Amino acid sequence: xxxxxxxxxxxxxxxxxxxxxxxxxxxxxxxxxxxxxxxxxxxxxxxxxxxxxxxxxxxxxxxxxxxxxxxxxxxxxxxxxxxxxxxxxxxxxxxxxxxxxxxxxxxxxxxxxxxxxxxxxxxxxxxxxxxxxxxxxxxxxxxxxxxxxxxxxxxxxxxxxxxxxxxxxxxxxxxxxxxxxxxxxxxxxxxxxxxxxxxxxxxxxxxxxxxxxxxxxxxxxxxxxxxxxxxxxxxxxxxxxxxxxxxxxxxxxxxxxxxxxxxxxxxxxxxxxxxxxxxxxxxxxxxxxxxxxxxxxxxxxxxxxxxxxxxxxxxxxxxxxxxxxxxxxxxxxxxxxxxxxxxxxxxxxxxxxxxxxxxxxxxxxxxxxxxxxxxxxxxxxxxxxxxxxxxxxxxxxxxxxxxxxxxxxxxxxxxxxxxxxxxxxxxxxxxxxxxx
Numbered sequence: 001x002x003x004x005x006x007x008x009x010x011x012x013x014x015x016x017x018x019x020x021x022x023x024x025x026x027x028x029x030x031x032x033x034x035x036x037x038x039x040x041x042x043x044x045x046x047x048x049x050x051x052x053x054x055x056x057x058x059x060x061x062x063x064x065x066x067x068x069x070x071x072x073x074x075x076x077x078x079x080x081x082x083x084x085x086x087x088x089x090x091x092x093x094x095x096x097x098x099x100x101x102x103x104x105x106x107x108x109x110x111x112x113x114x115x116x117x118x119x120x121x122x123x124x125x126x127x128x129x130x131x132x133x134x135x136x137x138x139x140x141x142x143x144x145x146x147x148x149x150x151x152x153x154x155x156x157x158x159x160x161x162x163x164x165x166x167x168x169x170x171x172x173x174x175x176x177x178x179x180x181x182x183x184x185x186x187x188x189x190x191x192x193x194x195x196x197x198x199x200x201x202x203x204x205x206x207x208x209x210x211x212x213x214x215x216x217x218x219x220x221x222x223x224x225x226x227x228x229x230x231x232x233x234x235x236x237x238x239x240x241x242x243x244x245x246x247x248x249x250x251x252x253x254x255x256x257x258x259x260x261x262x263x264x265x266x267x268x269x270x271x272x273x274x275x276x277x278x279x280x281x282x283x284x285x286x287x288x289x290x291x292x293x294x295x296x297x298x299x300x301x302x303x304x305x306x307x308x309x310x311x312x313x314x315x316x317x318x319x320x321x322x323x324x325x326x327x328x329x330x331x332x333x334x335x336x337x338x339x340x341x342x343x344x345x346x347x348x349x350x351x352x353x354x355x356x357x358x359x360x361x362x363x364x365x366x367x368x369x370x371x372x373x374x375x376x377x378x379x380x381x382x383x384x385x386x387x388x389x390x391x392x393x394x395x396x397x398x399x400x401x402x403x404x405x406x407x408x409x410x411x412x413x414x415x416x417x418x419x420x421x422x423x424x425x426x427x428x429x430x431x432x433x434x435x436x
Contacts, residue, residue: 013210014217014396018236021221031222039219045212046390048205050377052198054156057378058169059195061322065173066188077419081315084415085323086359088261092253092325092407093358096332097351099249105241105333106340110234166360220392239396242337246400249329250407258414265418266426268305276304277413284409288401290320293409301413306427307420315419319412326404326411327375331358335379338389350383357382 004012024034149155149164156165176184221235259270280300284293298316301307332354339346346354357379380387420426 009210010213010397011399013212013214017214017217018221020214021218024218024222034219034222038215040215041208042212042215042219045205045208045216046377046387048208049390050387052201052205053375053377054165055194056198056202057375058156058165059191059198061166061169062173062176062191063188063195065170066176066184066191077311077314077423078318080422081318081415081419082322084418085319085411088257088325088411088415089323089328090355090359091257092249092329093332093355095253095257096246096249096329096358097336097354099245099252099329100333100336100340103241103245103248104340105238105245106337106342108234108238108241109341235392238341239393242333242393243396243400245337246330246333247403249333250326250403253325253329253407254410258410261414261418266421268417273305273413273417276300277410280409280413281406284405285402288405290324290405290408290412293405294320297409297412301416305413305417307416308427311420311423312416315416316412319415320409323412323415324408326407328358329407330400330404331376331379334376334393335383335385338380338392339383339385341392342386342389344385346383353382354379 020034023029024031147164147167149161149168152164152168155161155168176187262268262270262273277297277300280293280297283296284290290297294317297320298312301312301316302309335354335358336346336351358375376390377387380389417426
């Protein structure tokens with residue numbers, strides 16, 4: 001077991017959790033031991049993800065913004081790069097919302113299972129209705145007001161106020177660019193070190209993931225299904241629909257959105273592009289890490305696609321930090337799925353909040369395995385959906401994480417080609433020799 005890759009361990013934990021849960025339901029075993037001695041392990045895993053959300057976003061964003069250490073570069077290449085990254089991420093989030101609302105994977109759960117979930121997570125529909133009424137009476141500009149913290153310490157103490165932390169982090173990064181480099185370098189090094197330490201903590205949390213998945217799935221099946229195996233099978237059926245919704249959205253992001261960007265802003269053919277980045281996609285799939293894939297991403301951009309070193313060395317490291325299209329799409333689908341599974345109808349305001357929060361949260365997401373789930377906590381809390389609902393999807397998250405990382409790195413490379421074309425830093429002949 002010690003030498004097995006993490007995703008294999010998580011799959012084993014998922015299968016064992018399913019087996020234990022289904023076996024307990026089928027033979028009518030007392031759920032006392034699972035609920036009181038196994039479930040807490042899953043709760044600890046979720047709490048770990050919530051614990052590291054604020055420092056992860058704060059450190060990642062400050063370092064990412066401050067890496068644009070030249071104001072002139074920030075105004076030209078940096079401005080275009082960040083603009084395209086934000087645009088594609090927002091589009092990915094919106095595509096995820098459309099997919100979730102069209103396919104409605106959460107509706108695949110029978111009403112009885114939804115009612116059990118509602119009772120399990122103690123969702124207070126009356127309070128949600130009052131909150132929705134309150135939101136409808138707010139000023140249209142209230143979301144902008146809510147983004148600006150009056151106390152950053154208070155905002156950092158509440159995951160529901162993560163947008164305020166993001167706002168502060170962006171301002172801090174811009175300020176660090178414009179002050180004396182001797183002074184700013186000390187601050188940047190501090191946050192860079194903090195970011196590395198938080199990523200290491202993410203690794204610790206993900207080491208617990210197989211056990212957390214086992215605990216969450218087994219206890220979830222026992223608590224929802226009771227003594228009725230049909231309820232457990234219905235949950236698995238809904239999860240398959242959820243996974244299919246995410247995967248279809250990811251495929252559409254590559255073959256439609258990225259294809260269109262390449263066709264509009266570059267002369268390289270889409271098939272040649274895919275051939276040139278195939279090693280990157282395979283490595284991204286196997287590692288689930290944009291950061292781990294970055295050296296190969298830069299090599300393929302320069303040697304296979306003909307992107308200049310100046311552009312690749314700037315655009316791609318920034319993309320590994322702030323461009324997470326696959327993660328953003330997954331977060332929007334997951335948030336809507338969990339809400340649907342809990343019988344909660346999201347308002348237009350809440351869905352717009354998903355777009356805004358998922359876009360900004362994915363920008364602050366570290367390019368390491370499991371970081372996307374940390375950001376999902378932020379998205380759920382921003383729309384008042386119980387974060388315990390993560391238990392519904394954590395079992396298959398690792399597989400989807402591998403797929404969305406492929407989209408993340410593909411998006412980085414698409415933008416590098418677009419920027420290189422716009423700056424006259426694209427070597428078409430080099431590209432044709434290497435790829436075709």
